[in-house]
Amino acid sequence: MERVVRRWIRPVLWLLVLAPVALLATQFLRDELGADPIEKLEMETGQWTLRMLAASLAVTPIMRLTRWGWLVAQRRFLGLTAFFYALGHLSVYTVLDWFFDWRSIFEDILEHLYVTVGMLAFVLMIPLALTSTKRSIRWLGGKKWNRLHQLVYVSAVAGCIHFLWAVKKDITEPLIYIGVFAVLFAFRIVWWWRGRSRVGTAVSGVTAV
Amino acid sequence: MLIRRPDDIASSEITPESVYLDRRKFVGKAGALAIGAMVAPTALQAMACSSESAAVGERRDSANGVVGQEEKVTDEKDATSYNNFYEFGTGKDEPVENAKGFRTSPWTVSVEGMVKKPTKFAIEDLLRGLTVQDRTYRHRCVEAWSMVIPWRGVPLRDLLAKMEPLPSAKFVEFTTLFDPNRMPGQKTNALPWPYVEGLRMDEAMHPLALMATGMYGKTLPPQNGAPLHLIVPWKYGFKGAKSIVKIRFTDKMPRTTWNDLASNEYGFYANVNPDVDHPRWSQAQERRIGQFRKIPTLPFNGYAKEVASLYAGMDLRKNY
Numbered sequence: 001m002e003r004v005v006r007r008w009i010r011p012v013l014w015l016l017v018l019a020p021v022a023l024l025a026t027q028f029l030r031d032e033l034g035a036d037p038i039e040k041l042e043m044e045t046g047q048w049t050l051r052m053l054a055a056s057l058a059v060t061p062i063m064r065l066t067r068w069g070w071l072v073a074q075r076r077f078l079g080l081t082a083f084f085y086a087l088g089h090l091s092v093y094t095v096l097d098w099f100f101d102w103r104s105i106f107e108d109i110l111e112h113l114y115v116t117v118g119m120l121a122f123v124l125m126i127p128l129a130l131t132s133t134k135r136s137i138r139w140l141g142g143k144k145w146n147r148l149h150q151l152v153y154v155s156a157v158a159g160c161i162h163f164l165w166a167v168k169k170d171i172t173e174p175l176i177y178i179g180v181f182a183v184l185f186a187f188r189i190v191w192w193w194r195g196r197s198r199v200g201t202a203v204s205g206v207t208a209v
Numbered sequence: 210m211l212i213r214r215p216d217d218i219a220s221s222e223i224t225p226e227s228v229y230l231d232r233r234k235f236v237g238k239a240g241a242l243a244i245g246a247m248v249a250p251t252a253l254q255a256m257a258c259s260s261e262s263a264a265v266g267e268r269r270d271s272a273n274g275v276v277g278q279e280e281k282v283t284d285e286k287d288a289t290s291y292n293n294f295y296e297f298g299t300g301k302d303e304p305v306e307n308a309k310g311f312r313t314s315p316w317t318v319s320v321e322g323m324v325k326k327p328t329k330f331a332i333e334d335l336l337r338g339l340t341v342q343d344r345t346y347r348h349r350c351v352e353a354w355s356m357v358i359p360w361r362g363v364p365l366r367d368l369l370a371k372m373e374p375l376p377s378a379k380f381v382e383f384t385t386l387f388d389p390n391r392m393p394g395q396k397t398n399a400l401p402w403p404y405v406e407g408l409r410m411d412e413a414m415h416p417l418a419l420m421a422t423g424m425y426g427k428t429l430p431p432q433n434g435a436p437l438h439l440i441v442p443w444k445y446g447f448k449g450a451k452s453i454v455k456i457r458f459t460d461k462m463p464r465t466t467w468n469d470l471a472s473n474e475y476g477f478y479a480n481v482n483p484d485v486d487h488p489r490w491s492q493a494q495e496r497r498i499g500q501f502r503k504i505p506t507l508p509f510n511g512y513a514k515e516v517a518s519l520y521a522g523m524d525l526r527k528n529y
Contacts, residue, residue: 034290034291034301034302035284035286035287035290035291035301035498035499036291036301036354036496036498038496038501039354039496096501097503098503099501099502099503101503104491104493104494107491108490108491111486111491112489112490112491113489114489165489166489168352169295169299169399169400169470170295170299170399
């Protein structure tokens with residue numbers, strides 16, 4: 001089982017990652033995105049960003065449950081994918097939605113909180129994308145690198161708030177995303193809590209000796 | 210601009226779509242001839258026209274409310290498949306699916322409040338004797354997208370006059386049907402049902418206000434608010450209650466759905482105003498469906514000449 005998964009996971013992930021892009025591009029060119037294709041593209045690229053981000057955050061729990069340490073490489077792959085979807089989302093916004101109307105764009109970012117928070121979510125991903133190579137891990141050292149990459153949690157929260165505030169009334173979909181991220185966060189909180197108490201016992205054990 | 214059709218069209222004759230499309234071409238050409246960016250809608254001419262036609266008897270009349278050089282009528286497919294009608298789902302592509310088979314006959318409208326005699330009208334009786342007109346108006350959604358839609362309907366003032374409101378009536382309230390079995394969106398609590406909207410009497414009696422019964426030369430499709438859809442072209446789209454079953458006259462400003470939900474985001478007046486932003490997005494520009502670049506939003510959606518006087522002396526930043 002492990003060998004099969006290990007052999008096929010990358011091709012399958014590539015397929016999953018590229019399929020939405022291919023689909024959206026085709027639909028866009030064939031004018032199948034409804035009456036307001038730009039809004040639709042914005043919505044889709046934004047949601048795919050959150051999905052990829054959730055997928056990347058799901059790697060660690062799965063890795064710990066299966067003890068497949070090699071999964072760690074998929075985490076960076078999915079994280080980068082999330083970044084590129086975010087970049088696509090921002091490009092649709094800048095090029096198709098506002099057509100490089102920088103003044104309006106800056107006003108929009110400064111005056112409308114959901115846009116501000118969305119920008120924050122994106123900006124926080126930039127250093128993570130830049131340090132996604134093996135070389136940067138070696139250069140920073142595992143500990144520092146992990147520390148830096150905890151920014152992804154802030155970005156995910158900002159991304160969810162961005163979606164929640166962008167919606168006019170029916171917040172069902174944002175709530176689904178928030179629920180998924182809450183579960184992914186819960187794993188970490190539980191582990192952190194357990195780890196802390198274990199360290200605590202160890203320390204007291206040492207004292208006893 | 211006023212586009213008139215030959216006078217020899219009988220009231221019984223339904224305009225075939227091909228003829229209708231020709232009219233659109235004509236409108237386009239006439240628009241191109243017009244000098245200046247925007248040809249002002251000629252409400253007064255429309256009015257004169259309707260009273261004149263009332264004199265000759267019922268007949269279809271084409272009074273055109275809009276159309277400037279750049280303004281093309283939105284694709285019928287877009288206007289009938291992309292709209293907000295939460296009674297049939299909160300997605301803009303949902304009403305067209307979920308409203309399939311929605312029956313609008315029989316249909317009763319209850320007239321209540323400050324009227325000479327509260328009455329339940331069968332829709333046929335309510336519309337009988339009123340002149341049906343074609344009016345092409347800009348439609349501006351509060352979400353910053355817009356369309357140009359050729360509506361067909363009766364002037365709201367004619368419809369309301371028939372209900373004989375008392376002079377003490379200062380406002381009129383419109384209520385949408387509440388029937389979750391027929392409007393599946395009402396099974397959710399997406400909005401507090403039923404949907405209620407309202408106008409000040411002078412707004413309601415303005416010649417541009419229309420009670421639509423059709424669009425694109427056809428009967429109103431259910432997803433667009435059949436059989437009665439209020440059209441107030443200088444206001445954001447949410448003011449236009451759909452599938453209306455109750456009209457009530459009152460001397461107090463009625464509570465309206467979106468205003469009740471979030472009064473900082475949606476005012477009672479909701480006049481299209483590029484200078485007053487929605488707290489979460491700008492209203493300075495809009496995307497005209499079918500066009501790529503955003504276009505500037507006009508005060509009162511381009512009908513300032515006709516309606517601005519209704520709000521003389523009012524602070525439009527406060528009364529948004």
